[in-house]
Amino acid sequence: MEIKIAVKNLNAFYGKNKVLKNVSIDIPQNKVLAIIGPSGCGKSTFLRCLNRMHEVVGGTVQGSIMLDGEDITRKDPVLVRRRLGMIFQKPNPFPTMSIFDNVAAGLKYNGKTDKKETAEIVEKSLKQAALWDEVKDSLEQSGINLSGGQQQRLCIARTLAIQPEVILMDEPASALDPISTTKIEDLIFELKKNYTIVIVTHNMQQASRVSDFTAFLYMGELIEYDATKKIFTSPELKQTEDYVRGRFG
């Protein structure tokens, strides 16, 4: 199994407040890693360290994050973010742009401006995000008239369009209804053939359904990290077992 991202001794801070403590995780390629843990334990922070979004709100990090052997904490954040796409908890399409332009938005930043190529990528991305059939006749309309679930898939398409290697998802379905949630989960199954996925979720069933590996964070520390099956059936630590059984947190 190949390692896509190797996180070593990662500490993350907001000002003086240390919210991740010596976290080390090897994230395997073309698999789904679920991050679980109680609210405030640092799941989002961990995810945002991976694509250098942590520093956007003024956070700092120590330690190393090797993506294919290169330490991304020392690289240009703009280039890093093109390789690790991110899906946010709340769908955030650009409200003044059409559906088409939303998907094409990232291409401009990556220097792709050819019209024909753009149209092809937009179509392909929308198909990948399982949204094409629903919007193919309204590509020029604004994205904000879509339902919440459609908006989230639009955001996924927008991220896929820039052809990242890794997709980071921060509770991508927590604002959605059950049917939309199922769609997103199906999508994750499809996407892991080509992408490495890291997903934060509060939903234990979701974590056990979609992920291959699970990491349990508690108060900024990595408590246990193993194959999802193991974590949910016979974890090493009692603390982990209590959490996945819903006994605390």
Added chain:
Amino acid sequence: MKFFKNKNGSIYTSNNLGDIFFEKITGFFAAVVLILVILMAYEMYAGAKPSIEKFGWGFLVSSAWDPVREMFGALPIIYGTIVSSMLALLISVPLSIGVAVFLSEIAPSWLEKPASYLVELLAGIPSVVYGLWGIFVLVPWIRNDVQPFLSQNFGFLPFFQGPPYGFGLLAAVLILSIMILPIIASISRDIIRSVPHDQREAALALGATKWESILIVLKEVKSGILGASMLGLGRAVGETMAVTMVIGNRPLISASLFDPSYTMASAIANEFTEATSDMYISSLIHLALVLFVITIIINALARLLVWSMDRKWKTVR
């Protein structure tokens, strides 16, 4: 028990005497303001009636402003008003957007507060002080440096021809652009801030540079910034003291920015005390009525744009 409609149009009940009293009082004051505006418009119309009857729409298109022969046409004055405020807008809007972006997106937090305060301070300076500064600093500078430079290098253009008086359209434009900067900049800053942070993050996560993410935000608030600019325009159109002190006060239509000009507000302020004949006074009131209508239209449009911007983010999410 009594029923009232609150702001959202829903009905709530109150049997508290204080509440009822408060509702009535505030409603009364709101009505007073509206009635005052209507009365003002009516009074102006009545005062302008002799002029309206004599000159009709010709008042707006004739260039004869001749108190001696009692012929009044306001075209050069309207022209001066529009040109001076439009050019001021042309200079001020890009500057204001720059200031607003700096304050809301770039300035570190320790700098942002004092810098915002300085910008707002500009709005609080009395306009006669701007005028004095215009006379003693701006006009000499224009006369000695700006105009010679412009006529030497761009003198082939009709905009930069004629003798360098200093006093004239150019001075008025510059002073106006400074005076309207604070209002446009501070409203734009608030509008830019109202865009949720997740929009910037969405752009950044797609690999946008900081600058590209700011452009996304600016695109989303285009109409709000247009509204802020129109509020600035309303201010420029109505500005009186500072303009009249530097513009030269002559009803001229000239392509050159060096020539003296006139605006509606400055004409009214300047000539009201000298207006001896009834027709002269009536024409000045006529001018005031035109100014009143123009500023009301500009401000209404501006407010609409700014409001629609505010509402947008509330309905989107």
